[in-house]
Amino acid sequence: MLLIDCPWCGPRDQREFNYGGDGTVVRPPDPSAATDEAWHDYIYIRDNPRGSHVELWQHNAGCRRWFKVRRDVVTHEMQGSAPIGRELPPKP
Amino acid sequence: MTQPFRIARGGQIDRSREIGFNFDGRTYRGHPGDTLASALLANGVRLVGRSFKYHRPRGILAAGAEEPNALIQLRRGNRTEPNIRATQIELFDGLECESQNRWPSLGFDLGAINSVFSGLFPAGFYYKTFMWPASYWLKYEAAIRRMAGMGRTAVEPDPDHYEHMHAHCDVLVIGSGPAGLMAARAAGRWGARVILCEDGPALGGSLLGERTAIEGKPAIDWVRSVEAELSGLPELRVLTRTTAFGYYDQNLITLVERVADHLPVPGPHQPRQRLWMVRARRVVLATGAIERPIVFADNDRPGIMLASAARTYTNRYGVKPGRRAVLLTNNDGAYATAFDLADAGVNIAGIVDVRPAPTGALPARARAAGMTVHAGHAVAISHGTNALTGVEIIQLNAAGDGFEGASRPLDCDVLAVSGGWNPAVHLFSQSQGKLRYDDRLAAFLPNQAAQPVTCAGAVAGHYSLAACLIDGAAAGASAAKAAGFGDGTPTAVPSVANEPEAPARTLWAIPRPAPGQGKRFVDFQNDVTVEDLALAKREGYRSVEHLKRYTTLGMGTDQGKTSNITGLAILSGIVGEPIPKVGTTTFRPPYTPVSFGAMVGPETGAHIDPVRHSAMHPWHVKAGARFVNAGLWKRPLFYPKPGETDQQAIDREVLNTRAKVGIVDVSTLGKIDIQGPDAVELLNRVYTNAWSKLEIGKSRYGLMLREDGIVFDDGTTTRLGPSHFLMTTTTVNAVRVMAWLEYWLQVQWPELKVYVASVTEQWAAAALAGPNARHVLADAVEGVDVSHAALPFMGYREGRIAGVPVRIFRISFSGELGFEVNAPADHGLAVWEALVKAGEKHGIMPYGMEALGTLRIEKGHVVGSELDGRTTPDDLGFAGMVSKTKDCLGKRSLSRPALMALDRKQLVGLMPLFKTEEIVRGSQLVANQNTRPPVPMEGMVTSNCYSATLGSSIALALVKNGRKRVGETLFAQSPLTGRSVAVKIVHHVMVDPEGARLRD
């Protein structure tokens, strides 16, 4: 059970949150102009890096804010949180 | 004489009271403060169980959580529990228990014949039986289960209740031995919030079993004084009878508190056990060390026990483990056992020290006391049938892998064994901390912590009392400082005598006296021998993890607390590689078994999930509704009248709605209030259709896609004002759609000026449907004209019903003239009752989910299973709802080739060729029912019902290229029922296809 640092509410237990997937995915700015391959990558293809990872979480049983978390998926170390639009601390 | 092995005085038991207990049908006496194990030993009971595989007689090996043998079926009836360690069962008056793994009785066990044919039970025995003809395994399994029996679970419901607790603290101290007590006191004195958790019923840890002096007084006096001080610290909580069993991410530790296990039954309103989830800033692990045995031939006879256990039974419980003892040791520390036993009146028949020249202070003391020290000797084999009667001792060679000279017998009824100590690093390892192998101590020690945790005392390899006290004080003070309390200065450490100890001789297993003679058990609980490990290596197993699983080493309920490291060391000898290179075992939660009751806690029966009731629920109950679970909601399924079958009730509700008027509770639909200047833009982006031109006071049906182009949800959205909308969602997706909108607004489109808020709970909703719906509404409502001209199809007005302001939507999913009335939830019941009352003269009847589903299927509206995560708008006949002039979420995916394929399954209706036949739920559709498999699948039935309107079973289905195949005959094959029904493909709207009724 992770301890997740909500940028608005502070550290809270994982059960208050929804996992929102890979936080590095970029939606093609003009979908109609995107190639089939680019769109396919956006929808289906995710990196699975060993180590530090950027994730999206929503504090659904709290302030309901979506935000970014940097987490090491090997050690489960929480390496920082940031509101959408702000930078996460760099990869350690 | 009762309790023949009870020492006349001493120990922490209440000698003023005698209590009775029953073991295997015989009654015995003991004292409060005893464990079941100490009381059995006091009564001279040494045979307490049979081993798992060979059914060898087994006795008590340990005095704590590491006990592998003495597993007990505790209590009877609905409170019975298997595999409980006798060493941790606190004795209470009237305790009833049984031994396990014996059949028909403990003394005479047929399974012991396995021992004679042990060649049939080699390493990997189970896996090898799997390889025989599969049908044989079933026969073996039944036989093995009865023979092995690892206890029975209760078959009746558990009468007790369990609690869950969440707690936060600055410093969690696990273990209350000398290090733990010092740590808790040091942190507590600095004012930190401390939780001190102790496995046993009393604080003190190893001090309870030793006769050490602290500050010149018995250690127990010092323990009491610290306990008194701790109880005066307001921010410090002591939890006894509490095992820390799991160490998870970010310092989350799970504890199980056995609140009432020491009582015959829990008191009124007292939970039996309580599961704690503690989030700690810092953790101090003072979990001590577990003594390890030395392996030798027939090392499992009742009477052979760990030296520390023999000492604990003597000192803490006032019980002699036997009358004549031999000590087998590789270290100085175990000599204290010989001294304590001798003082209690046990005859010391000899000290067998595997070190060639034990010359330290302690061996000297032993010799001075007249004890014989057999230096450089080992125990070659033990003797006895159901209990130990003696051992053979023999000179070890220098390498420790052979003998010199002849053996000689030593009579004894107890053999106290010490092979050194394994620090209890289980929790440290669970915390992802790295271990290192220490050659000097021949043990794995905590090395690099992965979380804010400190190890103190024996778990850190500091075995002497003085070191434990110093270590604990420092760990407690520095943990408090790290949590923001104090400057890290440790509290003063009390003075203790420090007897220096000479080095130990590392020796894991003693050779057998002759090949094939005796069994050398490494893992007592799973009957794994040195020879099994060697066989597994010969069969090609080298990885520790594979070897463990193949031989089942350390895989029992004790998780190998006395066997894992020894097994690893022996394996290292077999493969000829150093121990750290062979690897270490992975320690996983739980440290000791945890009951399902504690894990589940109060979340049983009606408390598994919260229940959601609509505002009208009491009315449905009074009306005799049968309910169905829709997510957490209770929804009326139908309202049966006396004498009606279920189907008759559903048919009546459907026909009455089509002929007159029905009312249904739709409060569970998700409702989202949307406000802001960019509200229209948001709707345009999330819905496939266009919203810019929707007038105020009008509703529109909308379709939402996932980004992969698959239909996500549908519902109506109404424009309440220039920048104010009310969106509805399906019941099941209410939460998901809300999070979805929040995601897009917060993460992708923060520039949109719009707020969304869930108002599902704030509004109760009732839907009227049927030709008389407008009459009912007109009679009930005040202050608004609901005529067709004033409130046309998809129109919206506000009015009052029963004095309550309501929102009125002219929408319909039944195909009939329909209205949905939303009222503030607190007034939902009053509005519902007013509508029902107004409807009486128009023939109103309530209808439930079954009728609602039937009405929808008749009209070809998707009901749920059509939105199965695979269907596109075109599949469902909604292609026209996808705007060609604007983009929306998921639209780009619709032009991917797979989603435009010509043979995609499309929504159609199905009618049986013969009206009396029923189309079975879940049927597969095939073109020819006589084809041999594999049969090409044409599609599947997604929803079905009996339509009283049409007098026929009908269904919705997804059929390959279905819209072009209307009129074709297929066969609906149900693999579950084996039935096949000939069906005709029809347009999916089966009643009133022109939609005339709802537009009147």
Ligand SMILES: [Zn+2]
């Ligand atoms: Zn929050």
